[in-house]
Amino acid sequence: MTRKEQKEERKKAILMTALNLFVKRGYHETKISDIAEAVPMSTGLMFHYFESKEELLLELVKMGAAYTGVVSKLDDIPPQIFFTEFLRKLFEYSAKETWVFNMFVLMGQARRAGMPEEARKLALSMSTVDQTAVIIKKGQEAGIFREGDAHLLSICFWASVQGIMEEMALDDKMKAPDPEWIVAMLKA
Amino acid sequence: MTRKEQKEERKKAILMTALNLFVKRGYHETKISDIAEAVPMSTGLMFHYFESKEELLLELVKMGAAYTGVVSKLDDIPPQIFFTEFLRKLFEYSAKETWVFNMFVLMGQARRAGMPEEARKLALSMSTVDQTAVIIKKGQEAGIFREGDAHLLSICFWASVQGIMEEMALDDKMKAPDPEWIVAMLKA
DNA sequence: CATTTTATTGAATTTTTATTCAACAAATTT
DNA sequence: AAATTTGTTGAATAAAAATTCAATAAAATG
Numbered sequence: 001m002t003r004k005e006q007k008e009e010r011k012k013a014i015l016m017t018a019l020n021l022f023v024k025r026g027y028h029e030t031k032i033s034d035i036a037e038a039v040p041m042s043t044g045l046m047f048h049y050f051e052s053k054e055e056l057l058l059e060l061v062k063m064g065a066a067y068t069g070v071v072s073k074l075d076d077i078p079p080q081i082f083f084t085e086f087l088r089k090l091f092e093y094s095a096k097e098t099w100v101f102n103m104f105v106l107m108g109q110a111r112r113a114g115m116p117e118e119a120r121k122l123a124l125s126m127s128t129v130d131q132t133a134v135i136i137k138k139g140q141e142a143g144i145f146r147e148g149d150a151h152l153l154s155i156c157f158w159a160s161v162q163g164i165m166e167e168m169a170l171d172d173k174m175k176a177p178d179p180e181w182i183v184a185m186l187k188a
Numbered sequence: 189m190t191r192k193e194q195k196e197e198r199k200k201a202i203l204m205t206a207l208n209l210f211v212k213r214g215y216h217e218t219k220i221s222d223i224a225e226a227v228p229m230s231t232g233l234m235f236h237y238f239e240s241k242e243e244l245l246l247e248l249v250k251m252g253a254a255y256t257g258v259v260s261k262l263d264d265i266p267p268q269i270f271f272t273e274f275l276r277k278l279f280e281y282s283a284k285e286t287w288v289f290n291m292f293v294l295m296g297q298a299r300r301a302g303m304p305e306e307a308r309k310l311a312l313s314m315s316t317v318d319q320t321a322v323i324i325k326k327g328q329e330a331g332i333f334r335e336g337d338a339h340l341l342s343i344c345f346w347a348s349v350q351g352i353m354e355e356m357a358l359d360d361k362m363k364a365p366d367p368e369w370i371v372a373m374l375k376a
Numbered sequence: 377c378a379t380t381t382t383a384t385t386g387a388a389t390t391t392t393t394a395t396t397c398a399a400c401a402a403a404t405t406t
Numbered sequence: 407a408a409a410t411t412t413g414t415t416g417a418a419t420a421a422a423a424a425t426t427c428a429a430t431a432a433a434a435t436g
Contacts (some may be wrong), residue, residue, distance in 0.1 A: 003404080003412070010413095026302025027215035032394060042415045047395065112354055114214025114302050148366060156352050157366045158284040160373075164344050165350025168301055177344045178336060185348075191434075198383095220424060230385045235425065375396070381434070389426065396419065404411070 011049050014039055018101065021101055023102045023169050025059060027115050054116050062109040062121050063071040067100075079139030083132075083186060087161070087179035095176070096166075105169045109161040129154045136186060146188045157185055189314050197285050202227055204287065207248055211290045215245060220343060242304050249307050252295040253314040255288075260291050263319055267327030271320075271374060275349070275367035282364070285313075293357045296350040317342045334376045345373055 001009075017038045021030040032053050036043045050056040082151065094101035109115065110123035133154035139145035145153075160182055168174050189197075205226045209218040220241050224231045238244040262270065282289035297303065298311035321342035329334035333341075349372055356362050 007412090026216075028214075029302055029304075030239060031392090043394090044396080044416065045414055053394065076273075082217040083364060112358060113212060114217055115298075116217075144312060146236045146369070148369070148428070149363070151370070155362065156354055156369060159351035159355040160348035160370075161351070163347035163349070163354075166351075167343055170300060175337070175340060176342065177340060180342070181334070181336070182348075183342060184375070185369045187372070196384090201400065219422090229383095229422090232426080233384055236383070241424070241427095377436105379435080381432105382432080383408100383432070386429100387427090391424070392422085394419105394421075397417090399416100400414080402411105402413070404409100406407100406409080 005174065007049070014041075014046065014049055014056070015060055015063070017057055017105060019102045020100070022057070022110070023105045027109075055117070057116065057119050058109075058122065060103075060106060061110050061122045064103045064110075065122060067103060067108060068126045068128060077134050077135075079142065080144050082135055083157070083183045084179045087182060090161075091176035091179065094165075101165070104170070105162075105165050106164065108158075129158060132157065144188055146185045153186060157182070160185060167175070195237070202229075202234065202244070203248055203251070206244055207287070207290045210245070210248070210291045211297070215297075225334055240299050242306070244303065245298075245307050246310065248291075248294060249310045252291045252298075253310060255291060256295060256314045256316060259316045259319060260334070263323055265323075267323050267330060268332050270323055271345070271371045272367045275370060278349075279364035279367065282353075289353070290357070293350075293353050296353070317346060320345065326372065331375055333374045341374060348373060353363060 006111070014035065018030070018035045021035055021038065025034075032046055033043045035056075035130070038044050046056075074086070077085070077111050090104065094104070107126070110119045111127070112120075129151070133151045136145055136150040136153050136157075140147065140150060164177060164182070168176065202223065206218070206223045209223055209226065212223075218337070220234055221231045223244075224234050234244075238247070241334070259274075262274070265273070278292065295311050295314070298307045299315070300308075313333050317339070321339045324333055324338040324345075328335065328338060352365060352370070356364065
């Protein structure tokens with residue numbers, strides 16, 4: 001393994017540790033030294049890998065943004081299965097790959113209050129709300145989704161998912177809900 | 189107006205200003221000097237009214253906890269109208285009394301990550317999840333609510349509401365959703 | 377109206393945490 | 407193996423924000 005690859009591995013380890021702590025305790029409540037201790041490495045060495053704490057956060061948000069982009073390629077799936085299936089996969093995946101779960105939660109948190117402005121802007125630019133609003137409209141035309149402002153429905157759907165995921169992030173023992181419960185919000 | 193009353197008024201003004209900023213930007217992203225500037229008053233004077241920033245937050249959370257207690261007295265209302273009615277009132281009230289809205293959001297945020305430990309403990313001790321789980325069970329027995337873990341349904345219901353409220357906190361223009369959308373999560 | 381108490385300010389201080397740095401170790405290259 | 411580059415540490419420094427404080431104004435009290 002080359003020197004460069006090693007460095008990348010180490011960087012990834014830091015990123016994953018930070019992701020965990022940010023999601024569990026919040027960005028501001030997590031000290032650089034907390035991350036360093038958990039990796040583990042010295043506090044000073046953290047700055048050999050990342051310019052700053054904010055830069056570290058930004059890299060995470062960029063990774064998340066890259067993944068979020070994937071969702072937008074799923075708009076040819078029939079509306080009636082899209083949401084249920086998406087949630088089923090999200091929950092299933094989250095159960096084994098903590099990474100996916102944490103990243104989902106972090107992106108949502110970044111879009112909201114309590115993080116540096118730049119992280120917010122980045123996360124905000126990657127919103128899936130518009131994409132899914134289109135899918136919801138299709139479902140409405142097909143008569144399978146309830147009437148009402150499709151964009152607002154889309155916002156509420158993701159807000160609910162975010163709320164539930166954040167709850168799960170706090171309580172390891174909490175089971176994932178049945179996707180149908182959440183999709184019921186959309187169903188006619 | 190007595191000196192004491194004046195002081196109480198001023199304290200309240202600070203609390204409301206802080207509540208607004210905490211909800212909009214997050215606790216850690218809000219500086220004491222930001223609150224002072226918005227009240228307005230000098231930064232130093234803030235400490236004439238509150239021991240510390242955390243103490244200020246704690247007072248807010250305590251106020252919220254007092255209100256949260258009210259919900260637990262509503263458990264004799266029939267399940268089929270309890271949730272819809274609660275949300276209707278919450279959204280209606282939130283529209284005119286920003287206070288109620290902000291307080292609801294703050295309590296949820298406090299229960300989650302990103303705030304001092306003590307605030308978390310306080311907010312956590314006041315959870316309504318158990319109360320509403322009982323109401324959901326009743327609804328299930330009456331056949332109007334879907335089958336499944338009532339406690340988990342209760343968690344998901346509140347998590348969804350929290351998620352949606354936080355979204356509204358960020359976007360002033362966002363309309364409140366139809367309560368039925370959210371209650372659909374529970375309905376059989 | 378003199379005295380005491382309370383309100384207020386802005387600058388100085390403390391605290392906390394991020395960030396830099398000098399020194400050294402380990403690995404890589406020549 | 408000498409020289410160079412990269413990794414590592416822990417202590418020193420800097421930056422940001424909370425908190426204190428001395429000084430003064432305003433209000434209440436006697």
